[in-house]
Amino acid sequence: MNKRLFLSVFFLCGLILSSNAQEALFGGQNITSPEVHEDGSVTFRLFAPEADVVQVTGDFLPSVKIETQMGPMDGPGKADLTKDDKGVWSFKSEPLPSELYGYSFIIDGFKTTDPNNPFLIRDVASVTNIFIVGNGQADLYRTQDVPHGTVTRRWYDSPGLGMDRRITIYTPPGYETSKDDYPVLYLLHGAGGDEEAWISLGRTAQILDNLIAEKKVKPMIVVMPNGNVIQDAAPGEGNKGYYKPQFMVPKTMDGTYEGAFEDIIKFVESNYQVKANKENRAIAGLSMGGYHSLHISRYYPNTFDYVGLFSAAIMAREDATGKVYSDFDQTLKTQMDNGYKLYWIAIGKTDFLYDANKEYRSKLDSMGMEYNYVESEGGHIWRNWRVYLTQFTPMLFQ
Structure with missing residues (x-):
């Protein structure tokens, strides 16, 4: 293999590896989720073409009563996502008050985090994604200048x-x-x-x-x-x-x-x-x-x-x-x-x-x-x- 051909192959391999690394970094999905709109509504998206049912659960939804170690308490509600012809599920909320919110996805009964949102917090043993709706109380929760x-x-x-x-x-x-x-x-x-x-x-x-x-x-x-x-x-x-x-x-x-x-x-x-x-x-x-x-x-x-x-x-x-x-x-x-x-x-x-x-x-x-x-x-x-x-x-x- 001559030097020029070797360098070309090396460069091509580098591009492939870089592409694979980037794909792994972003979970193979070029999706924005959550997307906070100007009116305070939020769109959640998930690429799951093989799933039958996808839901989102979080404290931005109307609360429901759940049983806990301390008795009945308010817990996060659920909402169904809708799948398009490309296998992307989505749900758009009503305009939300200014607040920091947590949420998770439920895919065919399995609760998991949003692969497109790297921002997470742990509460006891549960890990959830978070997002902020600004222009109000939650501006105090942002890192400001x-x-x-x-x-x-x-x-x-x-x-x-x-x-x-x-x-x-x-x-x-x-x-x-x-x-x-x-x-x-x-x-x-x-x-x-x-x-x-x-x-x-x-x-x-x-x-x-x-x-x-x-x-x-x-x-x-x-x-x-x-x-x-x-x-x-x-x-x-x-x-x-x-x-x-x-x-x-x-x-x-x-x-x-x-x-x-x-x-x-x-x-x-x-x-x-x-x-x-x-x-x-x-x-x-x-x-x-x-x-x-x-x-x-x-x-x-x-x-x-x-x-x-x-x-x-x-x-x-x-x-x-x-x-x-x-x-x-x-x-x-x-x-x-x-x-x-x-x-x-x-x-x-x-x-x-x-x-x-x-x-x-x-x-x-x-x-x-x-x-x-x-x-x-x-x-x-x-x-x-x-x-x-x-x-x-x-x-x-x-």
């Missing part, structure tokens, strides 16, 4: 739990070059979550960046710990390697986490430029994280001036007999007597924890303990918790 904070994953020593543990920390724009001290929000996840939940599902960094840029929120450090005390880190990030995440793991609500929470505060106040006093500490969380926030702020009754309970679980279970849960009424009264600037409760009207929150508010009313209350539409969903974060943070450290 504003100064950005920094998100780091650190490891801290927890003597109370006997291990090093991973924690996610957001520092505001300019922190690295500033000599200022900052207030701190400790932001806690729900059951099945971990130190990744608020930063990925909750869009914490985008929300804080955008609200700080709009001067609606004071620059603050946000600390997002892992509330599962048997883990050193999120599944796949710790010493146990890769394993399937669980909704509820042992010891999550038995008082161990609350009792060892000072380890987190000590780490933050020893390693970051913070205002280490009650007036500049806030704690908030969703669901199980709201439960933890309630009991941590009560167990350390002169530590936090700001408390946020987002769709919170309230009372300890019967098998939770640790010291943290003893003298509930008295420690709550002590917290009230010590004073605070904000005790904020928010929940959706169809949340399965609605009645528990109503009973808890009755207890606070009978004690004369002041609180702010927000009641929203919807149930136990991230859509509410992201909104609550945008409502809660502007009220902090004023």
